[in-house]
Amino acid sequence: MASTTSHLPALKGGLLAFLAAALFGVSTPFVQELGLGLGPFTTAALLYAGAALVGGLLRQSVKKEARLLRTDLPRLLAVACFGAVIGPVAMAWGLQRSSSTGASLMLTLEALFTAMLAWRLYGETMDRRVWAAMLLLLAGGLVLVVEQGVSGGSQLLGLLAVLLATASWGMDNSLSRALAERDPGQVVLIKAALGASATASLAWLSGEPMPGLLAALGLLAIGATGYGLSLRFYLLAQRAFGAARTGSVFAFAPFIGAFAAYALGDRSAGLGMALGGGLMLLGVVVHLSETHGHEHQHEALAHEHAHRHDDGHHDHAHDPMPSGAHSHRHYHRPLSHSHAHVPDMHHAHKH
Numbered sequence: 001m002a003s004t005t006s007h008l009p010a011l012k013g014g015l016l017a018f019l020a021a022a023l024f025g026v027s028t029p030f031v032q033e034l035g036l037g038l039g040p041f042t043t044a045a046l047l048y049a050g051a052a053l054v055g056g057l058l059r060q061s062v063k064k065e066a067r068l069l070r071t072d073l074p075r076l077l078a079v080a081c082f083g084a085v086i087g088p089v090a091m092a093w094g095l096q097r098s099s100s101t102g103a104s105l106m107l108t109l110e111a112l113f114t115a116m117l118a119w120r121l122y123g124e125t126m127d128r129r130v131w132a133a134m135l136l137l138l139a140g141g142l143v144l145v146v147e148q149g150v151s152g153g154s155q156l157l158g159l160l161a162v163l164l165a166t167a168s169w170g171m172d173n174s175l176s177r178a179l180a181e182r183d184p185g186q187v188v189l190i191k192a193a194l195g196a197s198a199t200a201s202l203a204w205l206s207g208e209p210m211p212g213l214l215a216a217l218g219l220l221a222i223g224a225t226g227y228g229l230s231l232r233f234y235l236l237a238q239r240a241f242g243a244a245r246t247g248s249v250f251a252f253a254p255f256i257g258a259f260a261a262y263a264l265g266d267r268s269a270g271l272g273m274a275l276g277g278g279l280m281l282l283g284v285v286v287h288l289s290e291t292h293g294h295e296h297q298h299e300a301l302a303h304e305h306a307h308r309h310d311d312g313h314h315d316h317a318h319d320p321m322p323s324g325a326h327s328h329r330h331y332h333r334p335l336s337h338s339h340a341h342v343p344d345m346h347h348a349h350k351h
Helices: 009-034 040-057 070-095 100-106 109-122 128-149 153-179 184-205 213-241 243-263 272-288
Strands: 293-298 301-307 326-332 335-340
Touching (some): 009 040, 009 070, 009 100, 040 070, 040 184, 070 100, 070 153, 100 153, 100 243, 109 153, 128 243, 128 272, 153 184, 153 213, 153 243, 243 272
Antiparallel strands (some): 293 335, 301 326
């Protein structure tokens, strides 16, 4: 018997993606404040050092989550390059040359890069509801970005740097989709450690100033929550929800970041925030209410990942039968059935 959550598979993934968005969105104005006077490499190194600490603390036992394999190393290196070096460095540089509200809102475009890459690289389905949700999110972001971006030419370079960060994180999101079935704590730890090591080395080579104690501790804390915990939730959302849908719901992060910036005293936003935020909220609601079900065929498959036995897809025998999530290599028999589903690892069929 499938669990209740399997009837609304988009809900679990959407909520996880929203948690990731909230943590990352709130972090943006704080990174701007704490990074004042610091170089972009130093800022990025401290953020991902904090993320690495969280990844190490949240690693699961081998019985609960699948381990990373040696064959994952090339992908991990690429993920770390785009997501933990280019992305945060460009973001830190851009934040010091634009308003925190404007930079936060520019991050909306990350969803577009993620969805397009997931569509092209993984063939994830993009039905009318998904396209509508993504366009609503994009429209809301554009309203906000236009209001902020065209008001002052001095912010142009900063916003372009943030745009580069969104493109890099879009590539990171798409590449990390293949790692979503591994232990998210282990993925966060290795990605963050690689990124922190690379950016710390670049900070030293470029002669960036050393941070003060309070700034260092603050950036470590922001990295732990806004980058470490956020990435963990993001990976879990990709596991349940697919890369394109996770990226689109994550597009709510800019609005959260803009709201946090306003709460911290940034008054550069105008009435466009209400319109843009409303469009983005509507897009998230459309995603969370997604239902997609039809008769589909599962081919024979052997793999390893964390799973339960109440989801309608894992009926292999145990003695004794475990009660919760666990991980081991298992076999799926060929199966044909109909139920609501999203493009997770068990539903990559063509449409």
